[in-house]
Amino acid sequence: MIESRHDAGDSGPGVTAPGPSSSAIAFFGDRLDLADRYVSLLATDGVVRGLIGPRETPRLWERHLVNCGVMESLIPQGASVIDVGSGAGLPGLVLAITRPDLTVTLVEPLARRTVFLDEAVASLGLGNVTVVRGRAEEVDLPFADVVTARAVAALDKLAGWCLPLAAVGGRLLAMKGSSAAEEIAAAQNAVASLGGGEAVIHLCGVGVIDPPTTVVEIVKERHVVPGSSSAHRAAPSRGKSRRR
Numbered sequence: 001m002i003e004s005r006h007d008a009g010d011s012g013p014g015v016t017a018p019g020p021s022s023s024a025i026a027f028f029g030d031r032l033d034l035a036d037r038y039v040s041l042l043a044t045d046g047v048v049r050g051l052i053g054p055r056e057t058p059r060l061w062e063r064h065l066v067n068c069g070v071m072e073s074l075i076p077q078g079a080s081v082i083d084v085g086s087g088a089g090l091p092g093l094v095l096a097i098t099r100p101d102l103t104v105t106l107v108e109p110l111a112r113r114t115v116f117l118d119e120a121v122a123s124l125g126l127g128n129v130t131v132v133r134g135r136a137e138e139v140d141l142p143f144a145d146v147v148t149a150r151a152v153a154a155l156d157k158l159a160g161w162c163l164p165l166a167a168v169g170g171r172l173l174a175m176k177g178s179s180a181a182e183e184i185a186a187a188q189n190a191v192a193s194l195g196g197g198e199a200v201i202h203l204c205g206v207g208v209i210d211p212p213t214t215v216v217e218i219v220k221e222r223h224v225v226p227g228s229s230s231a232h233r234a235a236p237s238r239g240k241s242r243r244r
Ligand SMILES: C[S@@+](CC[C@H](N)C(=O)[O-])C[C@H]1O[C@@H](n2cnc3c(N)ncnc32)[C@H](O)[C@@H]1O
Pocket: 084, 085, 086, 087, 088, 089, 090, 091, 107, 108, 109, 110, 113, 134, 135, 136, 137, 149, 150, 151, 152, 161
């Protein structure tokens, strides 16, 4: 059971959730209370269960919540989002908190993490989130408008897992660090063979967070049947069709 921030002392190492930074207050606006409750869950159960390192707690707001949240500027209104390798919910849960218009599916293979995610979703009362236990390359989900990932794999491997989950016309948004340009160069052939277009680097949250968040965007231009060498052009499905 996930406990509230006021119970932090009872749930393990006595970690107290940090208060929101000024940038977090400005960024989350009327969703701040929900974000604050999520930070409390991360700082208590998340740390106790080994999903978040104890040294991360003082920087949960900046390095994790705001860092993930600012990528929402790249996501269209009402989009369906699959977050691959959510871990403790980053960036998927943050996006669901920030943007109640989104429908978010968190894909995570490890039971310890999906249990935490299920409890967090229930505790926060998020009606726009589904948790799916499984590996991205094995789950069977409706195509999504947007597939997100942070700290899951190098871009070539990540594209192989994520582009098949996106609708034609949809996109992969991969949070990356300073190696983004090199990863794009190394993944170019793999991305093209997966039906992905040219990768674009976005800096999100300029003036909100320092450094801003680097996001690699790859639009899925055509559908490629996973495991086949031939590419098939398909009508945009916008998340309505199921994967084959
Ligand atoms: C370093 S953690 C990052 C977690 C979270 N995205 C974050 O930024 O804090 C990588 C996560 O990817 C998950 N993962 C690894 N391989 C995966 C796969 N094939 N499909 C989906 N998730 C995977 C792991 O279980 C783990 O939770």
